[in-house]
Amino acid sequence: MYRFLFDTLITRTEPESAHHVAMGALAAAGTVEPARRLIAHTMGSAPAHPVIDDRLLVFPRPFPARLGLGAGLDKNATSVLGLAALGFGFIEVGTVTRHPQPGNEPPRLWRYPEQRALRNRMGFNNDGADAVADRLVHLRSTTAGRSVVLGVNIGKSKITPAAQADADYGYSARRLARYADYLVINVSSPNTPGLRDLQTKEALAPIVSAVRSGAREGAGRDVPLLVKIAPDLSHEHITHLCAFARSEGLTGVVATNTTIAHDLGDGGLSGMPLRERALEVVTQVRAELGSKPVLIGCGGVSSAADAHALVRAGADLVQAYTAFIYEGPTWPGRVNRELTALLDNDADAT
Secondary structure, eight states: OHHHHHHHTGGGSOHHHHHHHHHHHHHHHHTOHHHHHHHIIIIIOOOSSOOOOGGGGGSSSOOSOSEEEOTTSSTTSSSHHHHHHTTOSOEEEEEEOSSOBOOSOSOOEEEEGGGTEEEEOOOOOBOOHHHHHHHHHHHHTSHHHHHSOEEEEEOOOTTSOGGGHHHHHHHHHHHHGGGOSEEEEEOOOTTSTTGGGGOSHHHHHHHHHHHHHHHHHHHSSOOOEEEEEOTTSOHHHHHHHHHHHHHTTOSEEEEOOOBOOSSSSSSEEEEGGGHHHHHHHHHHHHHHHOSSSEEEEESSOOSHHHHHHHHHTTOSEEEESHHHHHHOTTHHHHHHHHHHHHHHHHHHHO
16 A cells, blocks of 8 residues: 555655655654554564674663664754654664754755665754753653664754764764763765865764763763765775774664765765665675674665675674665564564574
8 A cells, every 4th residue: 555655645745745745744743652563563574582692792682683774864852752663673764964964955865766765865864962851852762762762863954064073073073972872973974065074084083082972971981882884985094994893892883874875966876776785885895894893784774684694794783774765664663673583584584
């Protein structure tokens, strides 16, 4: 039914407008416990047992399932409970910046149904760290809100000069870390000028230091800290970033963000065209990181088989976004159930 509605109705709606309607509906459903339960039982139905993986013990709570929602869909943490009810194992909100900002001028989101892809040049449009922190205070004050495994993705404000990026990230970490199961430093979006230039050891080191100290100050504990990298980096650059992650004692890496390796216009492309490159990067990152750090694979996941391939390549967890838009509300729970079955078969075979 969803695929019929998407192909006949939703595709005729301006993408960003459709996004706001969907997120509003999920936000509304998430505020009502009977609605959440109905969604969870009829559409979510994630696997019954949590993920068992020694590497994931660095996180403060177990993950209900390996497939989670990547950053970019719920930028302002308005729809966490509704999204969790659909069967995602964890939710990553953001990207959140220190200062509220409107993002780039529309149009800034495009669909490519024949490729099962999206292109965006959103530009970190969000309400800012203070407003999102206030929203997370309310979320975590409820039993349902505390039960969600929540990541917070933070980025640099557009108005902040690169030389002051560390203070910008540090402020967001201080405001948001208390409510996060993990933080992700986003230096890989193609839609904020100069952001990808921060993917060097020299630029990233002060940011990591500021985020780590800000998170400790804000949360009163060490918060798992990951860095999100672009798929367009060279093999050598990925090697250097992974060495940096190990030397800094980062919890891990999120691989990958959207790609600029396309000819469709400005912005980053996500979805199925990214699948093979994401698999290549995940394979390399796991080889470079070694056995201990956490690796979250993201890019081109449209089925349990795609997620399974990333896990077998070395990912501990998997994220998706674009396929959820195309496949609809039953997709997260279904993929998590199928992925769990595939991994159980792997375990039985060994």
